[in-house]
Amino acid sequence: MATNRRTFLKLAVGASAAAASGFPFLCLGAKPRVVIVGGGIGGATAARYLRRADASLDITLIEPKAAYHTCFMSNEVLSGERELDSIRFGYDALKGENINVVSQAAKGVDPDAKKVTLANGDVLSYDRCIVAPGINLDFYAIPGYDAEAAERIPHAWQAGPQTALLRDQLRAMPDGGTVVIAPPRHPFRCPPGPYERVCQIAHYLKHNKPKSKIIVLDPKDKFSKFGLFKQGWANHYGYGTDNSMIDWVSAKQGGEVSAVDAKQMSITASAGTFKADVMNVIPPQGAGMIAVDADLVDASGWCPVNEQTFESTRYPGVYVIGDASIAGPMPKSGYAANSQAKVCAAAVVASLRGEPMPAPSWVNTCYSIIAPEDCVAVSAVYRLGAEGKIVAVEGAGGLTPEDASPEMRKRAVAYAHSWFRNITRDTFG
Amino acid sequence: MTVRASAYTVAVLAAFALSPCVSAATPSASMLANTCAGCHGTDGVSIGPATPTIAGMSTEYFVDMMEAYKADEIPSTVMGRIAKGYTKEEIEVLAEHFAKLPFVRPDQQVDEAAANQGAKLHRKFCEKCHEDGGRSSEDDAGILAGQWTPYLRWSMDDFTSDKREMTKKMRKKVTKMLEDHGDEGIEQLLQFYASQK
Numbered sequence: 287m288a289t290n291r292r293t294f295l296k297l298a299v300g301a302s303a304a305a306a307s308g309f310p311f312l313c314l315g316a317k318p319r320v321v322i323v324g325g326g327i328g329g330a331t332a333a334r335y336l337r338r339a340d341a342s343l344d345i346t347l348i349e350p351k352a353a354y355h356t357c358f359m360s361n362e363v364l365s366g367e368r369e370l371d372s373i374r375f376g377y378d379a380l381k382g383e384n385i386n387v388v389s390q391a392a393k394g395v396d397p398d399a400k401k402v403t404l405a406n407g408d409v410l411s412y413d414r415c416i417v418a419p420g421i422n423l424d425f426y427a428i429p430g431y432d433a434e435a436a437e438r439i440p441h442a443w444q445a446g447p448q449t450a451l452l453r454d455q456l457r458a459m460p461d462g463g464t465v466v467i468a469p470p471r472h473p474f475r476c477p478p479g480p481y482e483r484v485c486q487i488a489h490y491l492k493h494n495k496p497k498s499k500i501i502v503l504d505p506k507d508k509f510s511k512f513g514l515f516k517q518g519w520a521n522h523y524g525y526g527t528d529n530s531m532i533d534w535v536s537a538k539q540g541g542e543v544s545a546v547d548a549k550q551m552s553i554t555a556s557a558g559t560f561k562a563d564v565m566n567v568i569p570p571q572g573a574g575m576i577a578v579d580a581d582l583v584d585a586s587g588w589c590p591v592n593e594q595t596f597e598s599t600r601y602p603g604v605y606v607i608g609d610a611s612i613a614g615p616m617p618k619s620g621y622a623a624n625s626q627a628k629v630c631a632a633a634v635v636a637s638l639r640g641e642p643m644p645a646p647s648w649v650n651t652c653y654s655i656i657a658p659e660d661c662v663a664v665s666a667v668y669r670l671g672a673e674g675k676i677v678a679v680e681g682a683g684g685l686t687p688e689d690a691s692p693e694m695r696k697r698a699v700a701y702a703h704s705w706f707r708n709i710t711r712d713t714f715g
Numbered sequence: 716m717t718v719r720a721s722a723y724t725v726a727v728l729a730a731f732a733l734s735p736c737v738s739a740a741t742p743s744a745s746m747l748a749n750t751c752a753g754c755h756g757t758d759g760v761s762i763g764p765a766t767p768t769i770a771g772m773s774t775e776y777f778v779d780m781m782e783a784y785k786a787d788e789i790p791s792t793v794m795g796r797i798a799k800g801y802t803k804e805e806i807e808v809l810a811e812h813f814a815k816l817p818f819v820r821p822d823q824q825v826d827e828a829a830a831n832q833g834a835k836l837h838r839k840f841c842e843k844c845h846e847d848g849g850r851s852s853e854d855d856a857g858i859l860a861g862q863w864t865p866y867l868r869w870s871m872d873d874f875t876s877d878k879r880e881m882t883k884k885m886r887k888k889v890t891k892m893l894e895d896h897g898d899e900g901i902e903q904l905l906q907f908y909a910s911q912k
Contacts, residue, residue, distance in 0.1 A: 335749070621753050628749040647742040649750035649800070651793055665793045667750070667800025682800030686792070697765070698792040700865055701754070704766035709753040711762055 317344040318638045321402050321412035323392045323576055325349025325377060327356070327620045328418035328608030331627035331713045332634075333385045339635045346410060347380060348402065350391040354714070355445035357476060358620045359706050362655065364442070364453050365486040373445060379715025395580035397601035414634045416605045417582060417589075417598075418623070419574025420444070421475050427570045428468075430546035438548045439565040442483075443475060455564045456487060461495040463563035466553050468503045468543045470570045473588070475609050475618045477510035478664070480568055482654040485515070488523040488531050489657055501562075502534040503555045505542040510617075511654060511664060517688055518656035543567070573610035580604070588612045593676045595633035595643055596626060605630050614676030616668060622650045624709055625668075646670050653702035661698035662686040744812040747805055751813075754793075760819045765865040771818030773852040777810035780857075790878045818852075820861025823909040833907025836900050840892040844884065849908050855882065860911035867908060871901050 320336055322329045325347050333347045353376045362368035377387045390404040395415060402410045423441060425432040431439065440452040456465070465487060469480035484502055491498045509515070516534075519525030525532050535541035540557030547553070552561050572578065572587030582589045582598050589606040591598055593614055596605045607630045608623035616622045629646040636643055648668035655661045666683035668676050686698065748759070751769065755761050759770030769777070783789045784798035801809070837849060841859070845851070849859030859867065873879040874889065881889060892900050 624753055625750060629746070632746060644746055645740040645742040647746050647750055649753065649797065651754065651797070661792075663793050665796050667797060679800040682798075683796050690792075694790065694792055697865075697869055700765035701792050704761060704763055704863075705754045707762050707764070708756040708766065712752045712757045 317342055318413045319344040319346070319411060320414045320416065320634060321410050322347045322416045322418060323395065323402060324418035324420060324574065324608075325351070325387070326354055326418060326420050326608065326623070327709075327713050328420075328623035328627045329416065330354070330375075330377070330380060331624045332416050332418065332607060332631050333380055334383065334713070334715060335628045335631035336634065337383050337385060339631060341384075343635075343638075344386075345384075346386040346388055346412075347377070348388045348390060348392045348404065348410075349377070350389060350405070351446075352376065352389065355449065356620065356706075356710060357443065357445045357479070360442065360445040360449045361479070361483045361486040363445075363449050364456060364483065365490040366453070366457075367486070367489075367658065370446075370450055370453075373449075375710055375714040377714070383715065392576050393579075395576065395582075395604060397580070397598075397604050400603060412603075413638060414603055414605065416596075416607060416627075416630060416634065417574075417577055417580065417610065418606070418608045418627070419576045419610050421571040421609050421618070422573060422575045422578065424570045424572060428543055428546055428567065430548065431567050431569060435546060435548040436567075439546065439551075439567050441568050442566060443479075443568050443571075452564070452566055456490060459495065459498065459563045462497040463495065463499075464561065465491070465498065465500045465564045465566070466503060466560055466562040467500060468553065468565075468567045469506070469509070470568050471505040473618060474568070474571045476620075476652070477617050478515070478652055478654045481509055481511065481515045482656070483566070484532060484534075485518060485522070485654070485656045488519070491531060492523060496531075498531070500532045501560055502532065503541045503543050503553065503557070503560070504535060505537050507536045507538050510652075511662060511685060513688055514662045514686060515654070515656070518660060518662070522657045522660065571609075573606075577606060577610050582606055582610075584612075586612070592674070594629075594646055594670050594674055595637070596630040597633070597637075605634065614668075615666070615678050616648065616650060616676060617652065619650055619652050621652065621705075621709060622648070624713055625649055648676065651705065653698065653705060655699060655702055656695075659696045659699060660692070661695055661702050662690075663698060663702070741805065741808070744808045747801070747809050748812045751809070758816050759813045760816075761863060763821060763823075763863045765863055767862055767866040768818055768858075769813050770816035771852060771858060772810070772813055773854060773856070774807070774810040774814045775854050776852055776857050777813060778806055779855055781806045781809070788880065790873050814852075818850075818858055818861065820912050821863070823861075823864055825910040826906050827910070829903045829906035830910040831907075833903035833905070833910075836892060836896060836904050837907050840888045841904070843888075848911055850911065859908045862908060864905050864909045867905055868901075871905075875901075 353374050356373045363370050393405050394403040440448045442448040442452040519532050524530040535557050543555045545554040573583050573589050584590050589611050591611050596607050598604045607626040609618040625648040632644045651665040653663045664685050666678045671677035754766050755769045761768045781798050784795045844856045845859050852858045874881050
């Protein structure tokens, strides 16, 4: 390894000089190495789009799990509209595209030595590193709610076993039970997600346990698609009437949670202490732990990046995409991560070839399924603005109008499901 | 070095000169097209069940559709709001890009008997513009053969309920087809297009 390293370092020095002069890295004959940390939507998309851009790159994806469960559409698993297996995606297609998939956890990224250390002690050198770690759940934020409590009170905000746990608890709950959902404060993964979850759980209860209630304890006074969700809750689940299945407690009404008691199955907010049959606490979040350990985060707990390329503003040669990055007005969504990964892949390839950074283009659409025939969406198209910042194109995007016809909302369900199939195929092959 | 640097400078200047917006150069065709893949599938080939495949469309049809979405002339869930995010020049670049990509026909459930009836109706009412059994995309005609059925069904709903404008020739043919065969005729046509491989 020592000689290889020396050779590599010589090459790297030569390459940096060459890159600075605009001379393509690839002409040196060394296969540039890109190491991607994290096999979620951002990481897997980056791997595939790097491969599409350049057949000769040495691409390694580091992901400890054998498969990824998408957080998006996992709310349909809770309602029973979809099976858990339908949101599970493996890495066979990536392996078939000559991407090295390493089933290990990354333990550290050293941006100076350009090395990633794995849990088993292996060290991988890279020319460029893309960090796509998703979120880390802050288990210190709410007294009584830690990783152990999450085995009893699921967050289900990283899909998979947590999703199954929450689904099974809902199924086991007696009719007339109380479900408490506690969404986090901003910023967090999938801003409309907790409120779509309220819809999907209400849909399940309405048809299976109609005497049950959902209490939402919220540290916010407003949330994504606010008007559309409240309208949807009213249209389908009695919201605003004496017979509402949903009781939303805003911050002003004392919705901010101060403690959770997993043994007593109770949750305390300033509005009072609530006993629950099923609880879903979604704690506050920050960038995935590897990004914290690698010092890629700033004081906000998220990763600042050059918004044209997603290269970290803290360490050159390391790029951060997806939920962990601070991407201007883009939400922390699966579609945003997919879109950012493609921009980042193009930037990485350009940087390795010593070419000017490509002009980026991004898009996002978040569908929320309120009921089986009622879906709403928010969209935006993004460009690089004058100051090198991501901006939403004015006059484009926005919400489903509240007066959209039932027919269009029904079509949106089929388009949401099509989006799910197409984006997961685009990401995982 | 001097030569290389000036070539680089020229390239950068050229990129800016071609750019419709002041802040940055126009994104490349693939950069723009990558944003479509989340909904319309990688390389514009949708695996359904509803969102249409956009690969293989004629450039004219692609541009017409995007401009119509931008102008809210076609009912849509999200497409109208997204189309407004792309300039005329970008739409033309996208049209050229997708026109070169192959339309891939998926397996869809088909009622064979209805599809056989639909084949006859297609030859009588549609083939003149939607040539080659609805496979071709020429001028302002979209690809029908192998397009996702829900999308085609909703498109026909919008046409026949006057929510979307038909060309004169299409209006004439659709009106005649409906007079002779009613809504069942539309369903048979849809089954025929779904059956095409």
